[in-house]
Amino acid sequence: xxxxxxxxFGVCAMFAMGETKPLFGDKLADADxxxxxxxxxxxxxxxANKDAAIWTKEKIGDCKVSFEYQLSPKxxxxxxxxxxxxxxxIPNTIEIQILDDFGSQPSYxxxxxxxxxxxxxxxxTKPAGEWNKMEVECKGSVxxxxxxxxxxxxxxxxxxxxxxxxxxxxxxxxxFHGKALADADTVGYIGFQGLHGKSSILYRNVLITR
Numbered sequence: 001x002x003x004x005x006x007x008x009f010g011v012c013a014m015f016a017m018g019e020t021k022p023l024f025g026d027k028l029a030d031a032d033x034x035x036x037x038x039x040x041x042x043x044x045x046x047x048a049n050k051d052a053a054i055w056t057k058e059k060i061g062d063c064k065v066s067f068e069y070q071l072s073p074k075x076x077x078x079x080x081x082x083x084x085x086x087x088x089x090i091p092n093t094i095e096i097q098i099l100d101d102f103g104s105q106p107s108y109x110x111x112x113x114x115x116x117x118x119x120x121x122x123x124x125t126k127p128a129g130e131w132n133k134m135e136v137e138c139k140g141s142v143x144x145x146x147x148x149x150x151x152x153x154x155x156x157x158x159x160x161x162x163x164x165x166x167x168x169x170x171x172x173x174x175x176f177h178g179k180a181l182a183d184a185d186t187v188g189y190i191g192f193q194g195l196h197g198k199s200s201i202l203y204r205n206v207l208i209t210r
Contacts, residue, residue, distance in 0.1 A: 023056065023065060023190065023208040032057050032086070037194060046203040048194040055086055055191035060210070065190065066135040067206040071100040073128045075199040078115060081138060082188035091178050093188070096136060096145060096153075098201065102127045108173065112147045116173030117181070118166060120145070120152040131204075141186050157181040 024031035028040055033054035040046045048054070067079070078095040085092040095115040104110060106119040112134065113119050124147040126132050135146040145153040159167045160181035166172060192203065 018209045020207055020209040023067075023206045024054065028054075030057055031055065032189075032191075044204050046192075046206060047200060048192075050194055051196050052194040053080060053086070053089065053191045054194070055080075055083065055189045058189075059187050060190055060208070061187040062139050062210070063190075064135065064137045064209045065207065066133065068131045068133045068204050069098060070131050070202040071098070071125075071128050072199040072201070073100055074197065075100045075128070075201045076196045077201050078193040078196075079134065079136065080189075080191045080193060081136065081143070082185055083191065084185045084188050086189060091176060092184075094143065094155075094157075094181070094184075095193070096134070098134075098193075099125070100128050100199070101125050112145050112152045114143075114153060114155055116176045117160070118153065118155060118170070120147070122150070122152055124148045124150045124152055138186075141182075155181075157184060157186065 028038070031054055034052055037050045037052045038046065038048050038054045077098045079098060080089065080093045080095055083089050083093040097109060097111055097113045097115040099109070099111040101110045101123060102125045104123055106121065106123055107113065108116055108119045110119060110123060111125040126148060133148055137144045141157040143155045143157070144151070163177045163180045164172055
């Protein structure tokens with residue numbers, strides 16, 4: 001009886017936690033991408049050679065995504081979530097910035113920022129050449145971000161009802177004034193921006209728990 005109870009509670013715990021698997025599937029089988037631009041090697045290192053995004057094939061809602069990334073000097077890219085239009089993703093996506101900004105001050109263009117919307121509470125970026133780890137949790141309209149084990153950013157989209165300023169009254173970058181986040185989709189495609197500029201970024205252990 002005791003063994004049966006242990007098995008039962010183990011199964012319940014497994015379903016409560018959800019399944020963790022590669023975000024883009026085995027060898028990018030679940031990704032929408034250009035294979036001439038994005039590649040993954042035998043060691044599981046994912047990278048791009050041009051500025052074109054890689055996306056999940058399906059839209060995703062509540063989840064937790066974790067990944068490690070190595071920045072070269074001045075590297076600049078983005079982790080993209082809740083995308084409703086891959087063909088015109090910039091105004092239809094929330095971008096969590098990926099940037100070599102070690103030693104700088106927090107800004108809405110900085111590493112772990114909601115790009116153009118809200119700065120992280122602190123700069124937790126490691127120096128270029130070291131591996132960073134980011135974790136992003138999405139539950140309904142709430143998004144939370146951890147960088148290198150530190151909780152650095154949080155947003156409740158439902159509170160962002162103005163197109164031009166944040167709930168705290170700080171300005172939103174002009175190119176995002178077209179639609180209030182409170183009216184944006186909470187379910188969408190997930191991906192990474194491609195090579196933005198000439199400084200490369202390497203990714204590994206890109207996992208999703210749903």
